[in-house]
Amino acid sequence: MSNKKAQIVSLDLTIAIVLFSIIVIAIIVFFDLFLNRLQTNLIETEILNNAFAMSDFLVTTSGEPTKWSNTSVRVLGLADYDRVLSEAKLNNLSKLNYNYTKGLLKIDIFDYDYSILITDLNKTSQGIVYSYGISPSPSAKTVIKIRRYVIFKNETSIFELDLWKG
Amino acid sequence: MKPRFLNSIFGKDRKGIVFTLDVMLGIMVVLIILTFGSVYLSLASDEKLGQLQLIRTGNDILAILDYKAILQSQNETLIYNEMKTMLPPNMDMQILIEAPSSATQTTMQPPPKGLIVSGSRVIYINGNYAKAKYLAWYR
Numbered sequence A: 001m002s003n004k005k006a007q008i009v010s011l012d013l014t015i016a017i018v019l020f021s022i023i024v025i026a027i028i029v030f031f032d033l034f035l036n037r038l039q040t041n042l043i044e045t046e047i048l049n050n051a052f053a054m055s056d057f058l059v060t061t062s063g064e065p066t067k068w069s070n071t072s073v074r075v076l077g078l079a080d081y082d083r084v085l086s087e088a089k090l091n092n093l094s095k096l097n098y099n100y101t102k103g104l105l106k107i108d109i110f111d112y113d114y115s116i117l118i119t120d121l122n123k124t125s126q127g128i129v130y131s132y133g134i135s136p137s138p139s140a141k142t143v144i145k146i147r148r149y150v151i152f153k154n155e156t157s158i159f160e161l162d163l164w165k166g
Numbered sequence B: 001m002k003p004r005f006l007n008s009i010f011g012k013d014r015k016g017i018v019f020t021l022d023v024m025l026g027i028m029v030v031l032i033i034l035t036f037g038s039v040y041l042s043l044a045s046d047e048k049l050g051q052l053q054l055i056r057t058g059n060d061i062l063a064i065l066d067y068k069a070i071l072q073s074q075n076e077t078l079i080y081n082e083m084k085t086m087l088p089p090n091m092d093m094q095i096l097i098e099a100p101s102s103a104t105q106t107t108m109q110p111p112p113k114g115l116i117v118s119g120s121r122v123i124y125i126n127g128n129y130a131k132a133k134y135l136a137w138y139r
Helices: A002-060 A085-093 A098-104 B002-010 B015-067 B076-086
Strands: A080-083 A115-122 A126-131 A140-151 A154-163 B091-098 B103-105 B116-125 B126-139
Touching: A002 A080, A002 B015, A002 B103, A080 A140, A085 A126, A098 B002, A140 B015, A154 B116, B015 B091, B015 B116, B015 B126, B076 B091
Parallel strands: none
Antiparallel strands: A115 A126, A115 A154, A140 A154, B091 B103, B091 B126, B116 B126
């Protein structure tokens, strides 16, 4: 009789331990998932804010000095007027070292990469009129694509900025 | 005589189940909070990108129409057609121009529900300042 009692206690304990373990594992898995989501969300929000700010000052401001060249640039801005891009400034940008431009855009401290693509709105295919930077690699963890409407060479064009983190 | 372990479930020693139930409820609440938190985080991120993109597109279109002096024409059809050439397929927009002596509005009406963003720009028409406003939304 006393042996049977011990068996019951043992079975009870085993079931309790199994249940407890399942619950603890479930909580750990859920908490880990939650933390991952939270971290991804924070990184995405940070890149998103930087991408919109970057696209804003590239397409709406003229930079510093106003008529900068590849040797005199202090602040990057690609516009002659609000949303009207300057061909001369885009040509000067192409002459600048990519890593140097990351410093000018203050994105080197975040370890971001970027690419700029301008396409003619009226051409459905092969309408690329300008490109610069490094396109997102397939292994990039977070990529933010911003699409802005601009005037370039007197045509309405699409200015696409990809800001990404590898 | 009922065995003691059965008493703990069905009998007079049922106090233990109260604690178990308490723990189970506590765990369920934690799991529910974590699940809802994860879902909310992913939804909030998507919504923020969509909203910011909508605002920028609206502002860009208004600025380009201003630069091309199409807003200044106050021609509703011309404004609508030019706006349509720029609008992405998943987006719609309404433009309203309030000049001192007149008002022009494009025909597209915003939906009663859903995300709608707005913005405005001061423009210059025939020597007077006017206000160009837009409402933009996803289809």
